[in-house]
Amino acid sequence: MELPEKLLQETIRRFPHFPWKTPAVYPLEKGGSDRSFYRISINERQSLVLISYQKTRQENEHYAPLATFLRSLGIRVPRIYAHQPDQGILWMEDLGDLDLCACRSLPWPRKSALYRQALQEIFLLHTHKNPQLPDLPLAPPFTRALYLWEQSYFFENCLGRFFGHKPQTLQKLAQHPRLHAIADKLGALPRCLVHRDFQSRNILVRRGRTYLIDFQGLRWGLASYDLASLLFDPYVALLPKERSELKAYYEALWEVQGQSLPEDLESLFDWVALQRLMQALGAFGYLGLVRGKKEFLAYIPVGIQLLVEVLERIEGLETLLSLVKECCHKLPSPHSPAARPPSRSCPLLTQRDP
CATH class of the missing domain: 3.90.1200.10 (Aminoglycoside phosphotransferase (APH), C-terminal lobe)
Incomplete structure (x- = not known):
């Protein structure tokens, strides 16, 4: 099983309560990052973003706690759904692809x-x-x-x-x-x-x-x-x-x-x-x-x-x-x-x- 499909199956297992209808995984391009980004579709109207990262760069593990901190200040950032630092996987809110x-x-x-x-x-x-x-x-x-x-x-x-x-x-x-x-x-x-x-x-x-x-x-x-x-x-x-x-x-x-x-x-x-x-x-x-x-x-x-x-x-x-x-x-x-x-x-x- 290829990595994207494995990540999709792990996501379905991790969030069994989501209204899954058309589960699919789509790789996303993300600039100069050394991380891999995927959009996971839940159904026709809902999706989330999965980040898969290598543990060679410690800052990759910091995203989730920093997001929580920034939200506590009232700063708009993606909502974190779950984080598995031992596997280098982060699930977060999908805010779309439109940037400034x-x-x-x-x-x-x-x-x-x-x-x-x-x-x-x-x-x-x-x-x-x-x-x-x-x-x-x-x-x-x-x-x-x-x-x-x-x-x-x-x-x-x-x-x-x-x-x-x-x-x-x-x-x-x-x-x-x-x-x-x-x-x-x-x-x-x-x-x-x-x-x-x-x-x-x-x-x-x-x-x-x-x-x-x-x-x-x-x-x-x-x-x-x-x-x-x-x-x-x-x-x-x-x-x-x-x-x-x-x-x-x-x-x-x-x-x-x-x-x-x-x-x-x-x-x-x-x-x-x-x-x-x-x-x-x-x-x-x-x-x-x-x-x-x-x-x-x-x-x-x-x-x-x-x-x-x-x-x-x-x-x-x-x-x-x-x-x-x-x-x-x-x-x-x-x-x-x-x-x-x-x-x-x-x-x-x-x-x-x-």
Whole structure:
């Protein structure tokens, strides 16, 4: 019996009280994840999602308890039906396939409404006040070492593997005092709980409401990192005026609560955006060229253009800016068909405003 069929039979055994009529299992594609996702149909109108994961990565076991924690904060995430960590199987609510990335063709008023919803959800996480959380399985926090690793990840997998720059050039750039100073400063700032990969593909849209997924990397970090992940998202490539509008909206959430903005959301925001873009571009190069998931390479042109925009506002990194601009000349326009995968259709285009 093949694995999907085994998982279906295990699901039927695990949930005998479900109204089974047309049981079937369908594999789902899920980006760069090392987990396997399946939709299990119960009948013509009901289904659930099963995640099968390897126990080699401990964070895969964290999804269920983190989902329970996030729901306790009032954050919309999938409901967990059952979890068997000894077998590496998780059953959860099926929220459909529509994510914020697939909504990128919506008119801005409708799209921005969804973005604001997502920002409201993540704001609840950023302002959670309990600093102890002794039983919560968090990933290692953002530190100076992690910021430096993100920089190296970019140099190795994007500028090196994808663009073919020589190791000597990249090693010299990786030791740039300005980059180390950025890692030092960001690593010393006060931290809050962050999603770590808060981008459009990790925000599902169901019946006009947004839900967060893929939060197994939850950790202590900077609120601005999540904000930058969403605003400087190569999957969507928001316009500068749209990013400014959403950033102002997020900042207003702090003001409404009478809280002062963290330093990383003000003068240091471009530094954080730089870090996030380096991490994302490194991931695209690694997933595309090492893991063989070529579709991720199509997002490098957009990411590189966003990186240029951010670098132009940061003093002291002119050498890196010049090298990244050279990379831009080797690529097709980020708006050309050759630079991006075909857009997925968005059912919300024919629905009423959320």
